[in-house]
Amino acid sequence: MKDEDISPLVRVGVIGAGQLARMMGDEASKSNVRVVVLATGDDESAIATADAVVFGDPRSMDDLRALAAESDVITFDHELVDLTLLSALADTGVTLRPSPDALRFSVDKLVQRAAFALEGLPVPAFCEVRAPEEVPASFFANGQPPVLKAPTGGYDGRGVHFPDSLEECHELIRAMGAIGPVLVEERCTLLSEVAQMVVRSVAGDVKLYPLVTTVQADGMCNEVRFPVTLDDATIAHANDLTTRIAELIGLVGVMAVEYFVTPQGLVINELALRPHNSGHWTIEGCVTSQFANHLLAVSGQPLGDTSPVVSAAVMVNVVGSDVPATPEAAAIDGAFVHHYGKAWRSGRKLGHVTVTGEDIATLKMQAWKSAHLYGTRTQETQ
Numbered sequence: 001m002k003d004e005d006i007s008p009l010v011r012v013g014v015i016g017a018g019q020l021a022r023m024m025g026d027e028a029s030k031s032n033v034r035v036v037v038l039a040t041g042d043d044e045s046a047i048a049t050a051d052a053v054v055f056g057d058p059r060s061m062d063d064l065r066a067l068a069a070e071s072d073v074i075t076f077d078h079e080l081v082d083l084t085l086l087s088a089l090a091d092t093g094v095t096l097r098p099s100p101d102a103l104r105f106s107v108d109k110l111v112q113r114a115a116f117a118l119e120g121l122p123v124p125a126f127c128e129v130r131a132p133e134e135v136p137a138s139f140f141a142n143g144q145p146p147v148l149k150a151p152t153g154g155y156d157g158r159g160v161h162f163p164d165s166l167e168e169c170h171e172l173i174r175a176m177g178a179i180g181p182v183l184v185e186e187r188c189t190l191l192s193e194v195a196q197m198v199v200r201s202v203a204g205d206v207k208l209y210p211l212v213t214t215v216q217a218d219g220m221c222n223e224v225r226f227p228v229t230l231d232d233a234t235i236a237h238a239n240d241l242t243t244r245i246a247e248l249i250g251l252v253g254v255m256a257v258e259y260f261v262t263p264q265g266l267v268i269n270e271l272a273l274r275p276h277n278s279g280h281w282t283i284e285g286c287v288t289s290q291f292a293n294h295l296l297a298v299s300g301q302p303l304g305d306t307s308p309v310v311s312a313a314v315m316v317n318v319v320g321s322d323v324p325a326t327p328e329a330a331a332i333d334g335a336f337v338h339h340y341g342k343a344w345r346s347g348r349k350l351g352h353v354t355v356t357g358e359d360i361a362t363l364k365m366q367a368w369k370s371a372h373l374y375g376t377r378t379q380e381t382q
Contacts, residue, residue: 010299011036013071015058017044019340019349020077020275023283023291025049030288031295037077038067045340046077061085068094075253075298076274079107080153097202097252097298098273105249106271109183110151119248121241122267124260125186130177132170135184142187145169149183150176160219162187192261193269194228195278196242199293199303200251207293207306209286211238214258214278220349221277222378223367224315225360226285226308230261237266245271254279254294281315281354282306284336310356314363316371319378320348329353329374332366337374346377 010033014021017039025035026049034051037044038058047053054070056063059082068074073095086100105112113126124147129135139146145166150159161176163169176182193216197209211230215223228235242257245268256276258269279290288296288304296303330337332355339351353374355367368380 009034010301011070011072012295012299013054013067013074014038014046014050014077015064015067015074015081016077017046017050017053018077019045019342019351020291021046022049022340023275023280023338024077024295025051027283027289027291028295030292031299032301033295033299035295036067036070038063043343045342048341058082059085061088064089064094073097073298073300075294076103078274079103079272081107083107098255099250099252102249102251103273106255106273108151109149109270110181112271113183113185115248116245116268119244121244122265124188124267127184128181129173129184130181132173135169135173139184139186140166144187147185147187148172148176149185150179151181151183158219188260188262188267190260190262193258194230194238194261194266195224195256195258195276196238197254197256197276197279197282197290197306198242198246198251199254199290199297199306200246201297201303202252202300204247205303206243206246207303208239208242209279209282209290209306210308211235212278212281217378220319221317223317223364223380224278224281224313225364226281226310226313234261234266241266241268249273253297254290277317277352280338280352281313281356283338284354284356285310285313311358312360312363313354313356314360314367315352315354316367316376317349317378318351318353318371318374318376320345320350320375326373326375329370332370332373334363334366335370337370344375350375 012033013036017037021037022045028035036052037046037050054067116123145163148161193214195214196211200206211228213225256272260267275290283289293304334355336354353370355363
């Protein structure tokens with residue numbers, strides 16, 4: 001499976017069949033591709049929009065080979081993958097975009113932090129430990145215990161801990177260290193959080209989406225707002241950092257970079273080498289959505305225009321409750337309601353609502369009204 005063998009209608013295999021793969025399927029016709037998903041069961045979200053489905057386990061080489069047999073290139077809708085297995089698959093000639101080497105920067109937070117620090121990129125002070133006594137005293141200097149993270153396997157706040165006391169910090173490190181290494185990070189003073197999507201082609205062309213404000217609740221993205229209210233110098237710095245990261249890791253496809261806005265400037269928080277929650281607003285808000293551009297990039301085609309087509313947008317996640325989605329949610333002026341086709345349960349991300357227009361304050365009110373009619377349990381943040 002080599003680049004020159006890719007047919008005009010490219011078969012893009014997707015490891016994972018969740019809502020991100022579902023939205024790739026929605027945008028496939030705009031990108032001249034066929035989407036083939038690797039699903040673990042017949043109730044997964046992306047089956048409804050995929051052109052073809054392979055059932056299997058993403059940690060099984062036989063199942064990965066089955067997906068490869070139906071695909072010209074393979075990409076991802078999540079990072080809960082085995083990099084050793086993916087590298088072995090790539091060694092057999094299968095094209096993976098992003099590559100296993102690039103994916104390592106999002107799959108393993110310790111790898112990412114060490115590489116970025118070496119390049120002089122702004123990351124929190126960090127260290128790797130297995131026991132409480134290995135944590136330098138400087139991590140407690142500001143009177144707050146540090147943040148503790150599992151280097152792999154976490155998403156939507158999973159595997160991230162904010163201990164309230166020294167005792168709790170030590171207990172968590174002992175428990176986590178018994179399983180594997182612990183990433184210890186300084187607790188940054190946050191003014192806000194922002195994120196930026198970027199897309200990079202096989203040829204190395206880079207296009208940036210506008211920076212957006214993100215609001216978190218219980219470790220999960222709650223709300224996204226475009227445009228940001230930061231000064232031009234900070235926006236320019238984000239543009240530069242995001243471009244540098246994409247080129248440093250050899251990205252092919254889309255990537256989200258999450259930043260902390262601190263009194264000292266921007267600090268890199270997390271990466272996601274795939275479509276991302278912070279980019280859902282681009283479906284209605286930009287010339288080319290993050291999903292269409294991801295498919296264009298990984299299939300070796302020229303990138304689409306990332307310019308916004310709206311003055312402002314607010315996206316709110318719908319997180320499970322006991323109330324089903326209602327038609328009234330879509331009746332709110334300017335609201336675009338996206339349902340992921342998942343069974344409803346508490347705490348599960350089930351859809352999102354995007355409202356576009358002119359005034360952020362008005363859009364925020366409309367987006368939350370629609371999301372609450374939809375049935376979200378999350379509460380509006382100020």
